[in-house]
Amino acid sequence: MSAATYTRYELVRTFRNRRFFIFSLVFPLVLYYLIAGPNRDETDIGNTGISAPLYYMVGLAAYGAMTAMIASGARIAAERSLGWNRQLRITPLSTRAYFRAKVLTGYTMAVISLLALDLAGTTLGVTLPAGEWVRMTALILVGLVPFAALGILLGHLLTADSIGPAIGGSTALLSILGGTWFPIPSEGALHVIAQLLPSYWLVQASQVALGGRGWDSRGWAVMIAWTIVLSLLAARAFRRDTQRA
Amino acid sequence: MAEVVVLSTDSRAAGVELRGLVKSFGSGDSIVRAVQGVDVSIAPGETVALLGPNGAGKSTTIDMLLGLTTPDAGSVSLFGKTASDAVADGEVGAMLQTGGLIHDLSVRELIAMVASLYPRPLDLDRVLEQTGLDAIEGRRTQKLSGGETQRLRFALALVSDPALLVLDEPTVAMDVEARHAFWLVMRRVAAEGKTIVFATHYLEEADANADRVLLMARGRIVADGSPAEIKAMTGVRTIRATVRNATDEALAGLAGVTGVERHGDRVVLACSDSDVAIRALLERFTDVREIEISGADLEQAFLQLTGDTEAAAA
Numbered sequence: 404m405s406a407a408t409y410t411r412y413e414l415v416r417t418f419r420n421r422r423f424f425i426f427s428l429v430f431p432l433v434l435y436y437l438i439a440g441p442n443r444d445e446t447d448i449g450n451t452g453i454s455a456p457l458y459y460m461v462g463l464a465a466y467g468a469m470t471a472m473i474a475s476g477a478r479i480a481a482e483r484s485l486g487w488n489r490q491l492r493i494t495p496l497s498t499r500a501y502f503r504a505k506v507l508t509g510y511t512m513a514v515i516s517l518l519a520l521d522l523a524g525t526t527l528g529v530t531l532p533a534g535e536w537v538r539m540t541a542l543i544l545v546g547l548v549p550f551a552a553l554g555i556l557l558g559h560l561l562t563a564d565s566i567g568p569a570i571g572g573s574t575a576l577l578s579i580l581g582g583t584w585f586p587i588p589s590e591g592a593l594h595v596i597a598q599l600l601p602s603y604w605l606v607q608a609s610q611v612a613l614g615g616r617g618w619d620s621r622g623w624a625v626m627i628a629w630t631i632v633l634s635l636l637a638a639r640a641f642r643r644d645t646q647r648a
Numbered sequence: 649m650a651e652v653v654v655l656s657t658d659s660r661a662a663g664v665e666l667r668g669l670v671k672s673f674g675s676g677d678s679i680v681r682a683v684q685g686v687d688v689s690i691a692p693g694e695t696v697a698l699l700g701p702n703g704a705g706k707s708t709t710i711d712m713l714l715g716l717t718t719p720d721a722g723s724v725s726l727f728g729k730t731a732s733d734a735v736a737d738g739e740v741g742a743m744l745q746t747g748g749l750i751h752d753l754s755v756r757e758l759i760a761m762v763a764s765l766y767p768r769p770l771d772l773d774r775v776l777e778q779t780g781l782d783a784i785e786g787r788r789t790q791k792l793s794g795g796e797t798q799r800l801r802f803a804l805a806l807v808s809d810p811a812l813l814v815l816d817e818p819t820v821a822m823d824v825e826a827r828h829a830f831w832l833v834m835r836r837v838a839a840e841g842k843t844i845v846f847a848t849h850y851l852e853e854a855d856a857n858a859d860r861v862l863l864m865a866r867g868r869i870v871a872d873g874s875p876a877e878i879k880a881m882t883g884v885r886t887i888r889a890t891v892r893n894a895t896d897e898a899l900a901g902l903a904g905v906t907g908v909e910r911h912g913d914r915v916v917l918a919c920s921d922s923d924v925a926i927r928a929l930l931e932r933f934t935d936v937r938e939i940e941i942s943g944a945d946l947e948q949a950f951l952q953l954t955g956d957t958e959a960a961a962a
Contacts, residue, residue, distance in 0.1 A: 408764035412758075412760070412761040416752040486747030492715075492735075494735070494765045494808075495738050
């Protein structure tokens with residue numbers, strides 16, 4: 404009895420799912436080349452002193468990783484509408500192991516997405532010191548935790564039909580307000596709102612590579628708060644869903 | 649009604665014990681009392697059919713048996729354990745009535761995936777062969793026909809080598825041939841000594857494959873006996889005819905007639921032997937017209953057994 408085999412097949416399924424693959428891997432790559440490609444010679448984007456290829460590389464890395472993470476949990480919606488979760492409930496697989504497999508799959512896809520963006524960055528001339536790259540990647544991986552909970556929450560709240568638009572909409576909104584597409588001004592209402600979002604801090608994590616400071620105490624507090632709230636909501640949605648069945 | 653005498657509390661001898669199960673859905677005016685008190689003991693090794701029309705409470709009973717639904721009242725014990733403990737120990741295999749299969753895996757891979765969750769799974773090749781899936785083991789699950797999907801779901805229930813196999817209307821999407829093949833495998837599995845509970849609304853399926861039939865109607869078990877006993881109970885036939893100037897007494901006195909119902913000149917005779925009854929009827933009342941003889945369908949038989957004549961007439 405091992406959840407390892409189960410998780411392995413979860414990964415196999417994910418790799419074979421073309422729509423999922425394109426959505427969370429190919430799409431960020433295409434966006435990157437569309438945006439950063441024409442501006443590859445821009446060396447000082449928005450007076451930040453950072454080159455466009457590097458700025459968008461880290462921004463889209465955060466976006467791609469976030470999308471992969473949310474989409475992985477959200478696949479629960481499809482399994483629910485198939486009745487597959489009922490089938491799993493009459494196996495010894497624990498709920499914990501089920502979620503663990505989903506989160507692990509999400510992390511795997513997120514890491515692949517990150518690496519793909521890094522690779523794309525180097526084709527546009529981006530170079531990063533190894534130390535900064537490691538620090539950035541580590542902080543992004545920590546920053547994905549609340550999005551894992553968000554994916555599981557959406558997977559239990561929504562149907563297989565509505566999940567696609569819901570993910571597209573929420574990731575777009577989160578990434579715009581988080582600063583993926585353009586730098587968030589350092590003061591004003593937008594700044595205040597952005598700082599309350601987990602995506603803002605995820606982008607901050609990615610900008611460690613741009614010489615950013617990563618997370619201050621406020622950043623950690625926001626991330627931990629989102630993780631707790633989304634996990635509680637996800638647990639509640641899960642319980643409601645199993646009782647109704 | 650016979651009381652169950654508990655001779656032993658030895659848990660090794662315990663099979664499936666359902667005690668006072670009650671389950672309702674909804675509330676207020678729209679409340680549906682799906683199961684209204686089910687008490688059953690099933691011995692290890694028995695093959696039991698849960699027979700009843702749609703809406704009789706079969707699926708809800710099965711969901712409670714499997715621990716998928718929490719009963720409002722009553723208890724479930726599987727081999728002396730709670731349902732969830734028996735499931736966690738890998739002793740239960742089930743084929744639910746509804747439920748698709750996850751995509752992007754081959755037949756073999758999906759069985760392997762599910763098998764990996766159990767402590768003592770069967771050999772994969774054996775399961776594939778037994779369920780006739782060996783020829784299509786490489787096919788992706790989303791490319792299977794309805795019958796193939798059912799067979800794969802059966803394989804998923806079998807692969808854990810469970811002590812208890814629960815099947816909720818397993819042959820629903822199968823054609824005649826697939827149905828036949830399915831029950832052939834089932835009987836072989838039953839011969840291995842597994843406890844099997846299956847739901848069906850086909851009397852023939854229950855008759856051919858079960859040691860014991862539990863007849864369910866309106867959330868209750870209304871009869872519990874061998875297939876032959878149940879068949880005799882539900883074998884009632886009905887004669888409908890238009891008869892002038894006949895009294896209830898005269899009609900009820902006819903040979904083979906067990907019950908009389910009248911709507912003006914139109915009479916409905918419940919018969920223990922419709923062949924004898926029709927001869928007697930024609931002899932006694934020469935102007936009988938518009939004769940119809942029909943076998944009572946299961947639903948009518950159930951409703952007669954529950955004594956709910958109002959609903960039976962509706």
